[in-house]
Amino acid sequence: MSVSNKTPVAFCRLVPKKMNPLNLFTVFSAGCKREWQLQVRRKGDLLNPLVFFALVVVLFPLGVSPTEEVLAPVAPGVLWVAALLAVLMSLDALFRPDLQDGSLEQLLVCGYPAAPLSLAKVLVHWLLSCVPLVLLAPLLGVMLYLPWQAQGVLMLSLLLGSLTLSLVGAIGAALTTGVGKSGVLMTLLVLPFYMPVLIFGTGAMQAAVGGHDATAHLALLGALALLALVLAPWAIAAALRIAVSGE
Amino acid sequence: MWNWLKTLYHRLGSPKWFYQITGKWLPWFAVSSVLFLAVGLVMGLAYAPMDYQQGNSFRIMYVHVPAAFLAQSVYMMMAAAGVVMLVWKIKMADVVAQALAPIGAVMTFISLVTGAIWGMPTWGTWWMWDARLTSMLILFFLYLGVIALREALSPQEVAAKACALLAIVGVINIPIIKYSVDWWYTLHQPASIKLTEKPSMPASMYLPLLFMVLGFYALLGWSVLLRARSEVLRREAKSGWVRELLKDK
Numbered sequence: 125m126s127v128s129n130k131t132p133v134a135f136c137r138l139v140p141k142k143m144n145p146l147n148l149f150t151v152f153s154a155g156c157k158r159e160w161q162l163q164v165r166r167k168g169d170l171l172n173p174l175v176f177f178a179l180v181v182v183l184f185p186l187g188v189s190p191t192e193e194v195l196a197p198v199a200p201g202v203l204w205v206a207a208l209l210a211v212l213m214s215l216d217a218l219f220r221p222d223l224q225d226g227s228l229e230q231l232l233v234c235g236y237p238a239a240p241l242s243l244a245k246v247l248v249h250w251l252l253s254c255v256p257l258v259l260l261a262p263l264l265g266v267m268l269y270l271p272w273q274a275q276g277v278l279m280l281s282l283l284l285g286s287l288t289l290s291l292v293g294a295i296g297a298a299l300t301t302g303v304g305k306s307g308v309l310m311t312l313l314v315l316p317f318y319m320p321v322l323i324f325g326t327g328a329m330q331a332a333v334g335g336h337d338a339t340a341h342l343a344l345l346g347a348l349a350l351l352a353l354v355l356a357p358w359a360i361a362a363a364l365r366i367a368v369s370g371e
Numbered sequence: 372m373w374n375w376l377k378t379l380y381h382r383l384g385s386p387k388w389f390y391q392i393t394g395k396w397l398p399w400f401a402v403s404s405v406l407f408l409a410v411g412l413v414m415g416l417a418y419a420p421m422d423y424q425q426g427n428s429f430r431i432m433y434v435h436v437p438a439a440f441l442a443q444s445v446y447m448m449m450a451a452a453g454v455v456m457l458v459w460k461i462k463m464a465d466v467v468a469q470a471l472a473p474i475g476a477v478m479t480f481i482s483l484v485t486g487a488i489w490g491m492p493t494w495g496t497w498w499m500w501d502a503r504l505t506s507m508l509i510l511f512f513l514y515l516g517v518i519a520l521r522e523a524l525s526p527q528e529v530a531a532k533a534c535a536l537l538a539i540v541g542v543i544n545i546p547i548i549k550y551s552v553d554w555w556y557t558l559h560q561p562a563s564i565k566l567t568e569k570p571s572m573p574a575s576m577y578l579p580l581l582f583m584v585l586g587f588y589a590l591l592g593w594s595v596l597l598r599a600r601s602e603v604l605r606r607e608a609k610s611g612w613v614r615e616l617l618k619d620k
Binding site: 295299300302303309312313315316317319320323324327348355359362363366367369370 | 457509512513515516519520523524525526528529532533536537539540541543544547548551552554555
Protein backbone atom coordinates (compact mmCIF):
# COMPACT_ATOMS: atom_id res chain seq x y z
CA MET A 125 0.00 0.00 0.00
CA SER A 126 1.65 3.10 -1.10
CA VAL A 127 0.80 6.16 0.83
CA SER A 128 1.75 9.26 -0.89
CA ASN A 129 3.60 11.86 1.03
CA LYS A 130 1.12 14.44 0.06
CA THR A 131 -1.31 15.49 2.74
CA PRO A 132 -4.81 14.46 1.80
CA VAL A 133 -6.73 17.21 0.14
CA ALA A 134 -9.26 17.35 2.92
CA PHE A 135 -6.62 18.33 5.44
CA CYS A 136 -4.97 20.96 3.37
CA ARG A 137 -5.08 24.41 4.77
CA LEU A 138 -7.36 26.47 2.73
CA VAL A 139 -4.91 28.74 1.04
CA PRO A 140 -6.71 31.41 -0.83
CA LYS A 141 -5.97 31.28 -4.48
CA LYS A 142 -3.65 34.04 -5.40
CA MET A 143 -5.83 36.83 -6.66
CA ASN A 144 -4.49 38.58 -9.64
CA PRO A 145 -7.14 41.06 -10.61
CA LEU A 146 -6.70 43.14 -13.69
CA ASN A 147 -6.33 46.72 -12.77
CA LEU A 148 -9.09 49.08 -13.63
CA PHE A 149 -7.22 50.84 -16.37
CA THR A 150 -6.70 47.58 -18.27
CA VAL A 151 -10.41 46.90 -18.04
CA PHE A 152 -11.19 50.43 -19.11
CA SER A 153 -8.96 50.24 -22.16
CA ALA A 154 -10.35 46.81 -23.05
CA GLY A 155 -13.84 48.32 -22.86
CA CYS A 156 -12.73 51.17 -25.10
CA LYS A 157 -11.24 48.74 -27.60
CA ARG A 158 -14.39 46.65 -27.73
CA GLU A 159 -16.55 49.72 -28.25
CA TRP A 160 -14.23 51.02 -30.92
CA GLN A 161 -14.42 47.78 -32.88
CA LEU A 162 -18.17 47.51 -32.52
CA GLN A 163 -18.88 51.06 -33.52
CA VAL A 164 -16.39 51.23 -36.36
CA ARG A 165 -18.07 48.21 -37.91
CA ARG A 166 -21.48 49.86 -37.84
CA LYS A 167 -20.60 52.42 -40.45
CA GLY A 168 -24.17 53.45 -41.14
CA ASP A 169 -24.72 54.47 -37.54
CA LEU A 170 -21.62 56.63 -37.70
CA LEU A 171 -22.72 58.40 -40.86
CA ASN A 172 -26.34 59.03 -39.91
CA PRO A 173 -25.76 61.83 -37.36
CA LEU A 174 -23.61 63.68 -39.89
CA VAL A 175 -26.29 63.46 -42.56
CA PHE A 176 -28.91 64.49 -40.03
CA PHE A 177 -26.82 67.50 -39.00
CA ALA A 178 -26.34 68.62 -42.61
CA LEU A 179 -30.01 68.10 -43.48
CA VAL A 180 -31.33 70.10 -40.55
CA VAL A 181 -28.97 72.94 -41.41
CA VAL A 182 -30.11 72.86 -45.05
CA LEU A 183 -33.74 73.17 -43.92
CA PHE A 184 -33.15 76.67 -42.62
CA PRO A 185 -32.19 78.48 -45.82
CA LEU A 186 -35.16 76.74 -47.45
CA GLY A 187 -37.54 77.54 -44.63
CA VAL A 188 -36.44 81.00 -43.57
CA SER A 189 -34.59 82.80 -46.30
CA PRO A 190 -31.45 82.18 -48.34
CA THR A 191 -30.15 85.75 -48.06
CA GLU A 192 -27.10 86.62 -46.01
CA GLU A 193 -28.87 89.34 -43.97
CA VAL A 194 -31.30 86.79 -42.56
CA LEU A 195 -29.05 83.75 -42.28
CA ALA A 196 -25.88 85.26 -40.81
CA PRO A 197 -27.47 86.41 -37.50
CA VAL A 198 -29.19 83.10 -36.85
CA ALA A 199 -26.28 80.91 -38.01
CA PRO A 200 -24.78 80.29 -34.53
CA GLY A 201 -28.12 79.20 -33.13
CA VAL A 202 -29.04 77.05 -36.12
CA LEU A 203 -25.69 75.26 -36.13
CA TRP A 204 -25.82 74.62 -32.41
CA VAL A 205 -29.42 73.41 -32.36
CA ALA A 206 -28.82 71.13 -35.32
CA ALA A 207 -25.66 69.69 -33.76
CA LEU A 208 -27.44 69.20 -30.45
CA LEU A 209 -30.28 67.29 -32.09
CA ALA A 210 -27.81 65.20 -34.09
CA VAL A 211 -25.96 64.21 -30.90
CA LEU A 212 -29.28 63.36 -29.26
CA MET A 213 -30.37 61.19 -32.20
CA SER A 214 -27.05 59.37 -32.31
CA LEU A 215 -27.33 58.40 -28.64
CA ASP A 216 -30.65 56.64 -29.00
CA ALA A 217 -29.15 53.25 -29.86
CA LEU A 218 -26.13 53.49 -27.57
CA PHE A 219 -27.06 50.70 -25.16
CA ARG A 220 -29.89 48.81 -26.85
CA PRO A 221 -27.82 46.34 -28.94
CA ASP A 222 -25.82 45.46 -25.82
CA LEU A 223 -28.98 44.89 -23.83
CA GLN A 224 -30.41 42.66 -26.53
CA ASP A 225 -27.37 40.42 -26.95
CA GLY A 226 -26.81 40.18 -23.20
CA SER A 227 -23.37 41.79 -23.08
CA LEU A 228 -24.73 44.64 -21.00
CA GLU A 229 -25.55 42.22 -18.19
CA GLN A 230 -22.06 40.74 -18.43
CA LEU A 231 -20.62 44.22 -18.13
CA LEU A 232 -22.61 44.78 -14.96
CA VAL A 233 -21.78 41.45 -13.31
CA CYS A 234 -18.08 41.33 -14.27
CA GLY A 235 -17.08 42.62 -10.86
CA TYR A 236 -15.58 45.87 -11.96
CA PRO A 237 -17.35 49.15 -11.28
CA ALA A 238 -19.80 49.83 -14.03
CA ALA A 239 -19.21 53.57 -14.10
CA PRO A 240 -15.77 53.54 -15.78
CA LEU A 241 -16.98 50.93 -18.25
CA SER A 242 -20.00 52.98 -19.25
CA LEU A 243 -17.70 56.00 -19.44
CA ALA A 244 -15.58 54.07 -21.95
CA LYS A 245 -18.67 53.44 -24.01
CA VAL A 246 -19.71 57.07 -24.06
CA LEU A 247 -16.21 58.37 -24.72
CA VAL A 248 -15.71 56.14 -27.74
CA HIS A 249 -19.12 57.15 -28.99
CA TRP A 250 -18.16 60.79 -28.56
CA LEU A 251 -14.90 60.24 -30.41
CA LEU A 252 -16.57 58.48 -33.32
CA SER A 253 -19.84 60.41 -33.63
CA CYS A 254 -19.30 63.89 -32.23
CA VAL A 255 -15.79 64.68 -33.39
CA PRO A 256 -16.74 64.15 -37.08
CA LEU A 257 -19.70 66.45 -36.37
CA VAL A 258 -17.27 69.08 -35.13
CA LEU A 259 -15.17 68.67 -38.27
CA LEU A 260 -18.20 69.05 -40.52
CA ALA A 261 -19.50 72.13 -38.70
CA PRO A 262 -17.19 74.77 -40.34
CA LEU A 263 -18.34 73.74 -43.81
CA LEU A 264 -21.96 74.19 -42.85
CA GLY A 265 -20.97 77.41 -41.11
CA VAL A 266 -19.59 78.80 -44.36
CA MET A 267 -22.84 77.86 -46.07
CA LEU A 268 -24.74 79.88 -43.46
CA TYR A 269 -22.44 82.93 -43.87
CA LEU A 270 -20.83 82.48 -40.48
CA PRO A 271 -17.89 84.94 -40.31
CA TRP A 272 -14.43 83.41 -40.43
CA GLN A 273 -13.32 84.62 -37.03
CA ALA A 274 -16.10 82.56 -35.42
CA GLN A 275 -15.16 79.24 -37.02
CA GLY A 276 -12.54 78.32 -34.43
CA VAL A 277 -14.90 79.11 -31.58
CA LEU A 278 -17.62 77.11 -33.32
CA MET A 279 -15.44 74.01 -33.42
CA LEU A 280 -14.08 74.45 -29.92
CA SER A 281 -17.49 75.10 -28.37
CA LEU A 282 -19.00 72.12 -30.19
CA LEU A 283 -16.11 69.92 -29.11
CA LEU A 284 -16.53 70.82 -25.43
CA GLY A 285 -20.31 70.98 -25.58
CA SER A 286 -20.83 67.68 -27.37
CA LEU A 287 -18.92 65.89 -24.61
CA THR A 288 -21.44 67.16 -22.06
CA LEU A 289 -24.30 66.40 -24.42
CA SER A 290 -23.10 62.83 -24.92
CA LEU A 291 -22.61 62.17 -21.22
CA VAL A 292 -25.92 63.68 -20.13
CA GLY A 293 -27.78 62.16 -23.05
CA ALA A 294 -26.37 58.75 -22.20
CA ILE A 295 -28.20 58.93 -18.85
CA GLY A 296 -31.46 59.32 -20.75
CA ALA A 297 -30.47 56.62 -23.22
CA ALA A 298 -29.66 54.24 -20.37
CA LEU A 299 -32.94 54.96 -18.61
CA THR A 300 -34.97 54.29 -21.74
CA THR A 301 -32.94 51.30 -22.95
CA GLY A 302 -35.64 48.87 -22.00
CA VAL A 303 -38.41 50.81 -23.73
CA GLY A 304 -39.14 49.61 -27.23
CA LYS A 305 -39.42 52.82 -29.19
CA SER A 306 -37.77 55.39 -27.01
CA GLY A 307 -36.86 58.16 -29.44
CA VAL A 308 -39.47 60.70 -28.41
CA LEU A 309 -39.40 59.72 -24.74
CA MET A 310 -35.64 60.16 -24.58
CA THR A 311 -35.91 63.55 -26.24
CA LEU A 312 -38.45 64.62 -23.66
CA LEU A 313 -36.23 63.46 -20.81
CA VAL A 314 -32.95 64.85 -22.04
CA LEU A 315 -33.68 68.13 -23.81
CA PRO A 316 -34.37 70.16 -20.62
CA PHE A 317 -30.91 69.17 -19.40
CA TYR A 318 -29.36 70.31 -22.68
CA MET A 319 -30.44 73.92 -22.32
CA PRO A 320 -27.45 75.17 -20.28
CA VAL A 321 -25.04 73.73 -22.87
CA LEU A 322 -26.98 75.37 -25.68
CA ILE A 323 -26.99 78.70 -23.86
CA PHE A 324 -23.25 78.73 -23.26
CA GLY A 325 -22.45 77.33 -26.70
CA THR A 326 -24.43 79.94 -28.58
CA GLY A 327 -23.17 82.54 -26.11
CA ALA A 328 -19.59 81.75 -27.11
CA MET A 329 -20.57 81.97 -30.78
CA GLN A 330 -22.37 85.29 -30.34
CA ALA A 331 -19.33 86.69 -28.58
CA ALA A 332 -17.02 85.50 -31.34
CA VAL A 333 -19.27 86.85 -34.11
CA GLY A 334 -19.45 90.18 -32.32
CA GLY A 335 -15.67 90.29 -32.11
CA HIS A 336 -15.54 89.81 -28.35
CA ASP A 337 -13.61 87.37 -26.24
CA ALA A 338 -15.38 84.02 -26.01
CA THR A 339 -13.10 82.59 -23.31
CA ALA A 340 -15.64 83.01 -20.50
CA HIS A 341 -18.29 80.97 -22.29
CA LEU A 342 -15.80 78.35 -23.38
CA ALA A 343 -14.56 78.07 -19.81
CA LEU A 344 -18.13 77.50 -18.61
CA LEU A 345 -18.62 74.86 -21.31
CA GLY A 346 -15.43 73.20 -20.13
CA ALA A 347 -16.62 73.32 -16.55
CA LEU A 348 -19.91 71.70 -17.52
CA ALA A 349 -18.01 69.01 -19.44
CA LEU A 350 -15.80 68.26 -16.43
CA LEU A 351 -18.77 68.14 -14.09
CA ALA A 352 -20.57 65.76 -16.43
CA LEU A 353 -17.40 63.68 -16.79
CA VAL A 354 -17.23 63.22 -13.02
CA LEU A 355 -20.91 62.72 -12.19
CA ALA A 356 -22.63 61.32 -15.27
CA PRO A 357 -20.89 57.90 -15.37
CA TRP A 358 -22.35 57.02 -11.96
CA ALA A 359 -25.83 58.00 -13.07
CA ILE A 360 -25.40 56.06 -16.31
CA ALA A 361 -24.26 52.98 -14.41
CA ALA A 362 -27.19 53.22 -12.00
CA ALA A 363 -29.59 53.68 -14.90
CA LEU A 364 -28.15 50.66 -16.69
CA ARG A 365 -28.59 48.52 -13.57
CA ILE A 366 -32.22 49.62 -13.42
CA ALA A 367 -32.74 48.88 -17.10
CA VAL A 368 -31.19 45.42 -16.83
CA SER A 369 -33.22 44.57 -13.72
CA GLY A 370 -36.38 45.21 -15.74
CA GLU A 371 -35.52 42.64 -18.39
CA MET B 372 -38.61 62.61 20.26
CA TRP B 373 -35.94 61.22 17.95
CA ASN B 374 -37.03 57.66 18.64
CA TRP B 375 -40.62 58.59 18.05
CA LEU B 376 -39.68 60.11 14.68
CA LYS B 377 -37.67 57.02 13.80
CA THR B 378 -40.58 54.74 14.64
CA LEU B 379 -42.91 56.93 12.64
CA TYR B 380 -40.53 56.84 9.67
CA HIS B 381 -40.34 53.07 9.72
CA ARG B 382 -44.07 52.70 10.18
CA LEU B 383 -44.74 54.97 7.24
CA GLY B 384 -42.67 52.55 5.19
CA SER B 385 -45.24 49.83 5.66
CA PRO B 386 -48.25 50.18 3.35
CA LYS B 387 -50.75 49.14 6.01
CA TRP B 388 -49.41 51.51 8.65
CA PHE B 389 -49.11 54.26 6.07
CA TYR B 390 -52.76 53.87 5.21
CA GLN B 391 -53.85 53.90 8.84
CA ILE B 392 -51.65 56.76 10.03
CA THR B 393 -52.39 59.05 7.10
CA GLY B 394 -56.09 58.36 7.55
CA LYS B 395 -55.81 60.21 10.85
CA TRP B 396 -53.84 63.06 9.30
CA LEU B 397 -56.21 63.60 6.41
CA PRO B 398 -58.91 65.67 8.19
CA TRP B 399 -56.26 67.99 9.69
CA PHE B 400 -54.79 68.75 6.29
CA ALA B 401 -58.25 69.18 4.79
CA VAL B 402 -59.51 71.54 7.48
CA SER B 403 -56.35 73.63 7.61
CA SER B 404 -56.13 73.99 3.83
CA VAL B 405 -59.77 75.05 3.51
CA LEU B 406 -59.42 77.44 6.44
CA PHE B 407 -56.16 79.05 5.32
CA LEU B 408 -57.27 79.32 1.71
CA ALA B 409 -60.63 80.84 2.64
CA VAL B 410 -59.10 83.39 5.01
CA GLY B 411 -56.28 84.19 2.63
CA LEU B 412 -58.56 84.61 -0.37
CA VAL B 413 -61.07 86.81 1.42
CA MET B 414 -58.35 88.96 2.95
CA GLY B 415 -56.38 89.13 -0.26
CA LEU B 416 -59.22 89.82 -2.63
CA ALA B 417 -61.41 92.03 -0.47
CA TYR B 418 -59.37 93.67 2.27
CA ALA B 419 -55.82 94.06 0.99
CA PRO B 420 -55.20 97.63 -0.23
CA MET B 421 -54.75 98.30 -3.92
CA ASP B 422 -51.23 98.48 -5.24
CA TYR B 423 -50.38 102.08 -6.11
CA GLN B 424 -48.77 101.04 -9.40
CA GLN B 425 -50.55 97.90 -10.50
CA GLY B 426 -54.05 98.59 -9.20
CA ASN B 427 -56.15 95.54 -8.56
CA SER B 428 -54.25 93.32 -10.97
CA PHE B 429 -51.63 92.52 -8.35
CA ARG B 430 -54.17 90.39 -6.49
CA ILE B 431 -53.45 87.46 -8.76
CA MET B 432 -50.20 87.33 -6.80
CA TYR B 433 -52.13 85.50 -4.09
CA VAL B 434 -52.44 82.51 -6.39
CA HIS B 435 -49.34 82.99 -8.49
CA VAL B 436 -46.73 83.16 -5.72
CA PRO B 437 -47.88 80.10 -3.71
CA ALA B 438 -48.18 78.07 -6.91
CA ALA B 439 -44.65 79.02 -7.91
CA PHE B 440 -43.40 78.11 -4.42
CA LEU B 441 -44.98 74.69 -4.69
CA ALA B 442 -43.78 74.16 -8.24
CA GLN B 443 -40.21 74.35 -7.04
CA SER B 444 -40.49 72.63 -3.69
CA VAL B 445 -42.50 69.69 -5.03
CA TYR B 446 -39.57 68.76 -7.29
CA MET B 447 -37.26 68.82 -4.27
CA MET B 448 -39.69 66.62 -2.35
CA MET B 449 -39.86 64.24 -5.29
CA ALA B 450 -36.08 63.96 -5.38
CA ALA B 451 -35.95 63.46 -1.60
CA ALA B 452 -38.50 60.67 -1.94
CA GLY B 453 -36.30 59.29 -4.73
CA VAL B 454 -33.27 59.20 -2.43
CA VAL B 455 -35.30 57.40 0.24
CA MET B 456 -36.51 54.99 -2.42
CA LEU B 457 -33.05 54.22 -3.80
CA VAL B 458 -31.14 54.14 -0.50
CA TRP B 459 -33.54 52.44 1.89
CA LYS B 460 -35.65 50.69 -0.78
CA ILE B 461 -38.84 51.91 0.83
CA LYS B 462 -41.69 51.35 -1.57
CA MET B 463 -43.93 53.96 0.01
CA ALA B 464 -41.46 56.69 -0.96
CA ASP B 465 -42.17 55.81 -4.55
CA VAL B 466 -45.90 55.98 -3.96
CA VAL B 467 -45.42 59.49 -2.61
CA ALA B 468 -43.16 60.46 -5.52
CA GLN B 469 -45.75 59.17 -7.95
CA ALA B 470 -48.43 61.21 -6.20
CA LEU B 471 -46.25 64.32 -6.22
CA ALA B 472 -45.30 64.46 -9.91
CA PRO B 473 -48.66 65.45 -11.46
CA ILE B 474 -49.33 67.92 -8.65
CA GLY B 475 -45.99 69.59 -9.29
CA ALA B 476 -46.71 69.75 -13.01
CA VAL B 477 -50.12 71.30 -12.37
CA MET B 478 -48.64 73.86 -9.95
CA THR B 479 -46.00 74.83 -12.52
CA PHE B 480 -48.71 75.17 -15.11
CA ILE B 481 -50.85 77.31 -12.80
CA SER B 482 -47.93 79.60 -12.02
CA LEU B 483 -47.16 79.95 -15.74
CA VAL B 484 -50.79 80.70 -16.64
CA THR B 485 -51.38 83.14 -13.79
CA GLY B 486 -48.06 84.76 -14.65
CA ALA B 487 -49.24 85.22 -18.24
CA ILE B 488 -52.54 86.70 -17.07
CA TRP B 489 -50.70 88.99 -14.67
CA GLY B 490 -48.24 89.97 -17.38
CA MET B 491 -50.93 91.32 -19.69
CA PRO B 492 -51.89 94.41 -17.64
CA THR B 493 -48.46 94.99 -16.08
CA TRP B 494 -45.96 94.18 -18.83
CA GLY B 495 -48.37 94.48 -21.76
CA THR B 496 -47.60 90.99 -23.03
CA TRP B 497 -48.65 87.44 -22.26
CA TRP B 498 -45.23 85.94 -22.61
CA MET B 499 -41.70 87.17 -22.75
CA TRP B 500 -38.45 85.28 -22.67
CA ASP B 501 -37.63 86.37 -19.19
CA ALA B 502 -35.21 84.24 -17.21
CA ARG B 503 -37.74 83.26 -14.57
CA LEU B 504 -40.47 82.42 -17.04
CA THR B 505 -38.09 80.34 -19.11
CA SER B 506 -36.75 78.35 -16.19
CA MET B 507 -40.31 77.72 -15.02
CA LEU B 508 -41.16 76.41 -18.48
CA ILE B 509 -38.13 74.11 -18.36
CA LEU B 510 -39.25 72.90 -14.92
CA PHE B 511 -42.63 72.09 -16.44
CA PHE B 512 -40.90 69.95 -19.06
CA LEU B 513 -38.86 68.22 -16.35
CA TYR B 514 -42.10 67.22 -14.64
CA LEU B 515 -43.56 65.96 -17.90
CA GLY B 516 -40.41 63.89 -18.45
CA VAL B 517 -40.73 62.17 -15.07
CA ILE B 518 -44.42 61.44 -15.68
CA ALA B 519 -43.74 60.12 -19.18
CA LEU B 520 -40.93 57.89 -17.98
CA ARG B 521 -43.18 56.31 -15.38
CA GLU B 522 -45.85 55.70 -18.01
CA ALA B 523 -43.38 54.08 -20.38
CA LEU B 524 -41.55 51.70 -18.06
CA SER B 525 -42.76 48.47 -16.59
CA PRO B 526 -42.70 46.63 -14.21
CA GLN B 527 -43.43 49.02 -11.42
CA GLU B 528 -40.17 48.58 -9.49
CA VAL B 529 -38.14 49.50 -12.55
CA ALA B 530 -40.26 52.56 -13.19
CA ALA B 531 -39.91 53.54 -9.54
CA LYS B 532 -36.12 53.36 -9.54
CA ALA B 533 -35.80 55.04 -12.92
CA CYS B 534 -38.04 57.94 -11.89
CA ALA B 535 -36.14 58.32 -8.63
CA LEU B 536 -32.85 58.51 -10.52
CA LEU B 537 -34.23 60.99 -13.03
CA ALA B 538 -35.55 63.21 -10.24
CA ILE B 539 -32.15 63.18 -8.52
CA VAL B 540 -30.32 64.01 -11.76
CA GLY B 541 -32.87 66.77 -12.28
CA VAL B 542 -32.18 68.27 -8.86
CA ILE B 543 -28.46 68.46 -9.59
CA ASN B 544 -29.27 70.13 -12.88
CA ILE B 545 -31.87 72.62 -11.69
CA PRO B 546 -29.33 75.12 -10.28
CA ILE B 547 -27.25 74.85 -13.45
CA ILE B 548 -30.31 75.45 -15.61
CA LYS B 549 -31.42 78.31 -13.39
CA TYR B 550 -28.09 80.15 -13.45
CA SER B 551 -27.44 79.53 -17.12
CA VAL B 552 -30.86 80.92 -17.99
CA ASP B 553 -30.20 83.93 -15.78
CA TRP B 554 -26.91 84.60 -17.56
CA TRP B 555 -28.50 84.00 -20.94
CA TYR B 556 -31.12 86.61 -20.20
CA THR B 557 -28.61 89.21 -19.10
CA LEU B 558 -26.45 88.42 -22.12
CA HIS B 559 -29.07 88.43 -24.82
CA GLN B 560 -31.55 91.07 -23.77
CA PRO B 561 -30.10 93.79 -21.65
CA ALA B 562 -33.18 94.77 -19.66
CA SER B 563 -35.80 95.50 -22.27
CA ILE B 564 -38.46 95.63 -19.57
CA LYS B 565 -37.50 96.38 -16.05
CA LEU B 566 -39.81 95.25 -13.33
CA THR B 567 -40.29 98.08 -10.92
CA GLU B 568 -38.64 97.51 -7.61
CA LYS B 569 -41.02 95.75 -5.32
CA PRO B 570 -42.31 98.20 -2.74
CA SER B 571 -41.99 96.81 0.74
CA MET B 572 -45.42 95.38 1.34
CA PRO B 573 -47.58 96.47 4.26
CA ALA B 574 -48.84 93.77 6.57
CA SER B 575 -52.32 93.90 5.11
CA MET B 576 -50.80 92.79 1.81
CA TYR B 577 -48.38 90.12 2.90
CA LEU B 578 -50.48 88.47 5.61
CA PRO B 579 -52.99 87.15 3.06
CA LEU B 580 -50.01 85.92 1.03
CA LEU B 581 -48.69 84.08 4.05
CA PHE B 582 -52.08 82.47 4.60
CA MET B 583 -52.31 81.48 0.96
CA VAL B 584 -48.85 79.88 1.03
CA LEU B 585 -49.75 77.90 4.15
CA GLY B 586 -53.07 76.96 2.58
CA PHE B 587 -51.36 75.77 -0.60
CA TYR B 588 -48.94 73.62 1.37
CA ALA B 589 -51.80 72.11 3.37
CA LEU B 590 -53.65 71.52 0.11
CA LEU B 591 -50.54 69.82 -1.25
CA GLY B 592 -50.38 67.55 1.80
CA TRP B 593 -54.06 66.76 1.51
CA SER B 594 -54.00 65.91 -2.19
CA VAL B 595 -50.73 63.96 -1.97
CA LEU B 596 -52.13 61.85 0.85
CA LEU B 597 -55.38 61.25 -1.02
CA ARG B 598 -53.53 60.17 -4.16
CA ALA B 599 -50.98 58.11 -2.25
CA ARG B 600 -53.66 56.32 -0.25
CA SER B 601 -55.61 55.26 -3.31
CA GLU B 602 -52.36 54.19 -4.96
CA VAL B 603 -51.49 52.09 -1.91
CA LEU B 604 -54.86 50.38 -2.14
CA ARG B 605 -54.30 49.72 -5.84
CA ARG B 606 -50.82 48.31 -5.36
CA GLU B 607 -51.71 46.23 -2.32
CA ALA B 608 -55.03 45.04 -3.70
CA LYS B 609 -54.04 41.42 -3.19
CA SER B 610 -52.94 41.72 0.43
CA GLY B 611 -55.11 40.63 3.29
CA TRP B 612 -55.68 43.94 5.00
CA VAL B 613 -56.90 45.64 1.83
CA ARG B 614 -59.36 42.84 1.17
CA GLU B 615 -60.61 43.08 4.72
CA LEU B 616 -60.90 46.85 4.38
CA LEU B 617 -62.86 46.59 1.16
CA LYS B 618 -65.10 43.83 2.44
CA ASP B 619 -66.87 46.26 4.75
CA LYS B 620 -67.69 48.62 1.93
